[in-house]
Amino acid sequence: MIQNPLPWPHGARCAVAFTFDMDADSILHLAHHTSADTRVAALSMLRYGPEVAVPRLVDLYTRFGMRQTFFLPAWCMERYPAAVETILKGGHEIAHHGYLHEHPNACEPEQELYWFQRASAVIARMTGQRPRGFRAPSYRFSRATLDVLVQAGLAYDASLLGDDIPYLLENDKGQIVELPTHYAMDDWPHFMVSRDLAYMMSPKSPQQAMEVYQAEFDAMWEYGGLWIAVWHPFLSGRLARCVAMAKLIEYMHAKGQVWFATLEEMAAHVKRVIADGTWTPRVDRLPYYEGPIPELGPATPMLAR
Numbered sequence: 001m002i003q004n005p006l007p008w009p010h011g012a013r014c015a016v017a018f019t020f021d022m023d024a025d026s027i028l029h030l031a032h033h034t035s036a037d038t039r040v041a042a043l044s045m046l047r048y049g050p051e052v053a054v055p056r057l058v059d060l061y062t063r064f065g066m067r068q069t070f071f072l073p074a075w076c077m078e079r080y081p082a083a084v085e086t087i088l089k090g091g092h093e094i095a096h097h098g099y100l101h102e103h104p105n106a107c108e109p110e111q112e113l114y115w116f117q118r119a120s121a122v123i124a125r126m127t128g129q130r131p132r133g134f135r136a137p138s139y140r141f142s143r144a145t146l147d148v149l150v151q152a153g154l155a156y157d158a159s160l161l162g163d164d165i166p167y168l169l170e171n172d173k174g175q176i177v178e179l180p181t182h183y184a185m186d187d188w189p190h191f192m193v194s195r196d197l198a199y200m201m202s203p204k205s206p207q208q209a210m211e212v213y214q215a216e217f218d219a220m221w222e223y224g225g226l227w228i229a230v231w232h233p234f235l236s237g238r239l240a241r242c243v244a245m246a247k248l249i250e251y252m253h254a255k256g257q258v259w260f261a262t263l264e265e266m267a268a269h270v271k272r273v274i275a276d277g278t279w280t281p282r283v284d285r286l287p288y289y290e291g292p293i294p295e296l297g298p299a300t301p302m303l304a305r
């Protein structure tokens, strides 16, 4: 089912990382700059992430002896230093997720670089280490993002959805390890409801969401894949969902032969097996297109709406 499976450490059947994007209220300020301060209920829902969910999640993973990767917009780090301290104390990795959750593909390349460098400096100052990995806010990887990551010497990107196992992203400037996920593994489509952010979907029960995550895990376990969840503390750190999360972790441990690791450790493993010749990755070359496809010129009438 997977054409080019890679050897996981200790003979594991698959690799698993629960990653958490602690966006807090950055997304509300980004969406409603001049009125976010007046949207108190929405702020309280989003602040639940750093204030309540992060300590709970760190406790949970300490109980299981697991370390995870947390992606934090740097503005959230400055705003919620206690959450940063809790995450670091738990031994987890903090990775790059923009400054204020700005969308790289809505930025000019020099703006993108400015926010990237500003956020990197905050991470270096508050964690004592430069960031090793990046996830584009809202998956908005731009045509310039790979250049920025290569130039900054990052070890991996975790923004894209192009495979079931790691692969290499490459352009004229260089290469980076891609650790992919996909939307079914994100908690947003399962749980997000917010009038202020215009998401009015019916939330799934924790069990329904876990059914999706578990099916993904079972398939990855069977065929040697990479299971990366993209979860938000303010969504998945809610009590009933956290209880279900603990059951899923127990299920994974009981099934066994799983490599639990941070994304930094996964990227290092990928580089190791490439270097020692035990695995040859698929290489995805960017950009996919130089611009809008020529078949639909500017004068072509709309063919779909």
Ligand SMILES: [Zn+2]
Residues within 6 Å of the ligand: 021, 022, 023, 097, 101, 137, 138
């Ligand atoms: Zn985010």
